[in-house]
Amino acid sequence: MASKIALVTGASRGLGKDSALQLAKKGFDIILTYQTKKEFADEVVKDIESIGQKAFALSLDISTTLGFDQFTSEVKEILDSQLGSAKLDALVNNAGIGINESFETTTEETLDAMTNMHFKGPYFLSQKLLPLLNDGSSIVNTSSGLARWSYGGYSAYGPMKAAVDSLSRYMALELGVRKIRVNSVAPGAIETDFGGGVLRDVAEFNQQLASQTALGRVGLPDDIGSVVAFLCSNESKWINGQRVEVTGGFNL
Numbered sequence: 001m002a003s004k005i006a007l008v009t010g011a012s013r014g015l016g017k018d019s020a021l022q023l024a025k026k027g028f029d030i031i032l033t034y035q036t037k038k039e040f041a042d043e044v045v046k047d048i049e050s051i052g053q054k055a056f057a058l059s060l061d062i063s064t065t066l067g068f069d070q071f072t073s074e075v076k077e078i079l080d081s082q083l084g085s086a087k088l089d090a091l092v093n094n095a096g097i098g099i100n101e102s103f104e105t106t107t108e109e110t111l112d113a114m115t116n117m118h119f120k121g122p123y124f125l126s127q128k129l130l131p132l133l134n135d136g137s138s139i140v141n142t143s144s145g146l147a148r149w150s151y152g153g154y155s156a157y158g159p160m161k162a163a164v165d166s167l168s169r170y171m172a173l174e175l176g177v178r179k180i181r182v183n184s185v186a187p188g189a190i191e192t193d194f195g196g197g198v199l200r201d202v203a204e205f206n207q208q209l210a211s212q213t214a215l216g217r218v219g220l221p222d223d224i225g226s227v228v229a230f231l232c233s234n235e236s237k238w239i240n241g242q243r244v245e246v247t248g249g250f251n252l
């Protein structure tokens, strides 16, 4: 049987990388993206190939729609020439960074950057990719625990993730006619390069967040990727339009 195919944005590192690997373990071929770290993306391609699946890395800047037509053509070219003219079965909108800045000093430029990266980018990239998605496919948008609770310094970031949760519901509603499911995954605090890796590298901060978590630690990338892979698979075929929080029980 032919492999299913997933496109995962921002999979050179962190949560996107783990999602791509977990999807490959479930039998998906992967098209993954990076923004600057091509060498990291090439390593992820090798890791996926060693699992026994095909993988291809493409460059993408999610913060501007200018490159989306070109990117969509590149995805189509890979599907046609390398993957037997198949279409995508899953899209994981994951790419992005956070900014910690007080409400008082956040500039219009910073707010625009967060809007473009976390809301406008996934909105129009998903729209562009619709013709390349199979009916019955699954879209996972990456939200954040910060859409449910507030943490000082994230006023330009958390509300964008709340918008992602809302967008997932609207997409699920309108794309249901094609049996395309759309859900959000909302990770809590996870040890990645996010925020300069502060959560992973500053022990005091790490412990403070662990103490607010029912399971007593902060998250690791592999706490998230398996949930993303589940939501992309048929095992979750009746989960649609949902925000799935994956935090170990943070701020309950």
Ligand SMILES: NC(=O)c1ccc[n+]([C@@H]2O[C@H](COP(=O)([O-])OP(=O)(O)OC[C@H]3O[C@@H](n4cnc5c(N)ncnc54)[C@H](OP(=O)(O)O)[C@@H]3O)[C@@H](O)[C@H]2O)c1
Residues within 6 Å of the ligand: 009, 010, 011, 012, 013, 014, 015, 016, 033, 034, 035, 036, 037, 038, 040, 060, 061, 062, 063, 094, 095, 096, 097, 098, 117, 142, 143, 144, 145, 186, 187, 188, 189, 190, 191, 192, 193, 194, 195
């Ligand atoms: N870690 C957490 O605690 C946490 C919690 C909740 C939600 N999230 C969300 O999870 C997602 C992934 O975060 P992460 O922790 O895995 O971060 P990460 O380790 O810093 O990885 C970020 C990924 O996004 C790519 N990227 C960055 N800017 C981009 C841009 N403008 N266009 C396209 N790709 C870009 C990076 O590519 P390069 O490697 O090429 O730079 C990398 O692959 C983000 O949406 C984030 O908001 C993270």
